[in-house]
Amino acid sequence: MSKIIFVSNRLPVTVKKSETEIEYSKSIGGLATGLKSYHEQSDSLWAGWPGVAKDDLNEEETQTISNELQESYNCLPIFLSEQEIEQYYHGFCNETIWPLFHYFNDKAEYTTDTWDAYKNVNQKFFDALEPEIGPNDTIWIHDYQLMLLPQMIREKYPDTQIGFFLHIPFPSFEIYRLLIWREEILQGLLGANLIGFHTYDYVRHFLSSVRRLLGKEHNLYKINGETHTTQVDAFPMGIDYDYFAAPTQSQNLSSEAQEFIESTKSVQNIISVDRLDYTKGIPDRIKAFKQFLAQYPEYHEKVRLNLIVAPSRVGVEAYDSLKREIEELVSEVNGKYGTLSWMPVWFFFRTFTQDDLIAFYRNSDVLLVTPLRDGMNLVAKEYIASRTDYKGMIVLSETAGAASELGEGVIVNPNDYGEIAAGIKTALDMPDHEKIERNKMLHVRLSRYNVKFWADEFLEALKNTTEEQTPTRPLLNLKSGYSDMEKVYSDSKKRLLFLDYDGTLVGFKPTPEQAKPDEELKQLLAGLCADPRNTVVIITGRDRFVMEKWLGDLDLHIIASHGLWFRKPGADEDWMMTVNVDNDWKDTIRHILEKYTDRTPGSLIEEKEYSLAWHYRQCEPDMIGLKRDELKEALLSITNSMTIGVLEGNKVLEVKDNRINKGHGAHLLLRDQEYDFILGVGDDTTDEDLFSALPKDSYSVKIGTGNTHANYRLKSVKDMRLLLKRLVTQNKQEV
Known part of the structure; x- marks a missing residue:
């Protein structure tokens, strides 16, 4: 179950x-x-x-x-263990991820030990x-x-x-x-x-x-x-709306909460609730309140800021220093503006029960919540839900996640003390009918999108996401035993192997020249070629001279330039052109490609004998989409009435003769002999022509994701190398 x-x-x-x-x-x-x-x-x-x-x-x-x-x-x-808690939680989580994700990159520490612990x-x-x-x-x-x-x-x-x-x-x-x-x-x-x-x-x-x-x-x-x-x-997280909107039992309140309720009869109250953390902007909030008192002296002895700060990471110097800064700022404001009968800031450095907090919420005219960065900030939602009389108002930082949902509040820039001060005045002066109108809309939203709704919606979306997964070709299992394909390979007497190069045998590199074969790959290919039952074919979009330079010393066939050139094994073998083509179109197309290369930093042109390729792997992702589509449209408009076309590969646009493709190249070998095992492997759209050209009983393998005609998949070049090793091992065991 x-x-x-x-x-x-x-x-x-x-x-x-x-x-x-x-x-x-x-x-x-x-x-x-x-x-x-x-x-x-x-x-x-x-x-x-x-x-x-x-x-x-x-x-x-x-x-x-x-x-x-x-x-x-x-x-x-x-x-x-204590060491794991220190390095994983207090270390990587709270000293690296927490500050960086909250935009305090100057506080982020990068330590290999804590990363290892994580x-x-x-x-x-x-x-x-x-x-x-x-x-x-x-x-x-x-x-x-x-x-x-x-x-x-x-x-x-x-x-x-x-x-x-x-x-x-x-x-x-x-x-x-x-x-x-x-x-x-x-x-x-x-x-x-x-x-x-x-x-x-x-x-x-x-x-x-x-x-x-x-x-x-x-x-x-x-x-x-x-x-x-x-x-x-x-999925904006909600709160337990019914809990905060329910009546509070006054007998459960602390003496501090009861004293607070009694004091609200003489002044308007602003509440601020946070845990001790530098992301919350508590010192900035106090400075903004100080500016409010300076700008609007008519509020002296008529308003009070109740600053509730829950202890956090006590004993950590940075947090202890933050607490001292808050205490000094509170003393500074109270010293400058306080009187014998009025203390403008009440500072509570302690944790209150939920009942106490609800009492604070319900007896405060304004909630001041101005974090410098906050994922959501549920305090803002709790305050609104607690004010069942609809007469409270929030002054909320635009950098808190809740701001995207609570737009009826007074939204401010947490770095602008003047704007916060003006926001406090707006919230205090707002007529009851306007507050009630705004809060009713907020209550409807919060009661509907509560925390249970949030959980239900996420789990329902997760269920739908997995049900809607696009059916994919089965993954070749290389972890235990031999796959069915490998068993057929072992039993066969005459095999034909079509292997794409880039993205299949080697990973993609910043420039085409960097993708030359390493020693491991050459040994694997040599191992395959050593079995007389195997006909190994490298079928690639690369230029023939590059492939001859890289792999010409191996006993394999090469089909280059997407099927245009064919070469049998042997140093004396010449290249054969499979279709008669010309380059009359190149100057016009090259001019267009050069224009877009100049406009698109990171792009480059690869000139092949009978094709031109525009690579954009190193380009700025946000910019390249528009440029690529513009270029593709320009190329299509020119080539529409010609025999050449635009082929879109993995981070590359290539212009070549439409009559040439890998399926056409594969036919050169498929038509001459009968094979009892045929394998075709590739990674992008240029290989789909190869997959479609193979007989129905062949094995075709797509490397990576995406729609495909292949009947199997492998995750990566790494897995393809593993498959080749297994095939080579079978060859040696059977000799």
Whole structure:
């Protein structure tokens, strides 16, 4: 029976060890609330760290905690040592990813030790999950601590439904590119079927980074991978609206909350709620409030800022320094503007219960929430939901994810103290009827798109994404035993092997000249050619002289220039032209290509004997789409009435005679003899003509993704090399 597995850095249950007992306490956070209905199902599981270091537990305690969490809470604990917590969580997660993704690149640290710890802990999560993963399970992974995990699961369980949600911002490409391990992180995330972000800005940033760093384009937010398609979309996280809108029991409130409620009778109150973190812009908020008092003296002794800051990472110098800065700024404002009967800023450095916070929300005229960068900021939504009288107003940073949903609030630039000050005045002065009108719209939105709706929508999208996966050709299994194709190869007596070159035998390089064969490839090809049952053919779009220089010393056939030139093995063999063509068209086309090359930095022209190729692999991804389409349109308009055409390959446009293609070249060998095993391998659209030309009982293999006529696929050049090694090994064993 299939089940849902939730994976996050922390479990929704926190374990604490005291001198006398082990205590368990449930989280009341947004994520735990949103997934509660799913997690309470008997067939669900939640994996994560329980909050206690493994070093502090003996074997018996570890087993006791594991049993209790699994039996009573449906949780799978993954125990981390103090060193792992320090290097993986406090190190890579909080000193590299957190500042960089929040645009504080000057605070980001790049340390190999912490990166290694991050990889190892992600692997540790996978190792713990592996025994639990069953057929058709759905796995939903959460947040930046586990960005490598989706691909780890995908490699071992390619048919599993995997979702990933990032709860912090995804930065723009210009910021993300600073990360040393940027490609590994992207590859890890792309193991998921569905990747969710809070806003479409983050979606756009992610897709831009994937395109620029991995060269993968998207179609309607879908990215084709080696084994699956990854859908990317925005799912703004909601809150438990009913909880915050419900009446609060006053007897449950702390003395500080009750004192606050009593004090609201004499002044208008502004509330600010954050945890201690440099991304929240708390010092800037105090400075903006100070400017508000300077600009609008009529509010002196009539308004108060209640600054609630929850302790975070106590003992870390940067955070302790931030706390001192906040305290000094509060003292400065109170010293300058305070009176015997009025203190303009009340500072609470402590954690309040949810009931206390709701009381603060309901008795505050304005919520001031101006983070410098925030993934969502649920406090803004909690405040609106708590104000069931519709008379509160928010002043919200435009760089918080919530700003895209709460446009009825007063939206400000968190770096502009004057704008924040003016925003505070606007919110305080806003007539009740206008606040009520705005808040009613917000309440409808928040009550509908609550945290349960968010979870339901994501899981439904994940289900639809996996159901809508484009059927692909089966993947050749090279991990265990011999594939059916290899068995037929072993039993056959006369074989014909068509092998494309670029993207099949060698990976793509910045320039064509850099793709010359390495020693391993030459040995593999020589091994294939050594078997007298094999006729090995390199069939490529490359120029004949280049291929002769690179592979002419091997006992193989070469079909070059997409089928135009044919050469049999042997140093004395001459090249044969398969179609009579001319170059009368070249000057006109070259002039056009040169014009676009001058306008498109990174592009280059490769001149072949009877064709011209325009390569754009090194071009700026955001710019090349428009330029490529313009050039293609210009070329098509000129070649429309000619025998030449435009062929679109992998990051290349090639102009050549329409009568020439790889299928035409393959016929030169297919027509002369009978073979009991035929294999054709290629990676792009130019190889589809080859696949179509092969007899029905042939084996055709597409390298990579995309629509194809081939009947099998391999993931990469690396896997193709592995297949060649296996075929060569069979040859040696059978001799």
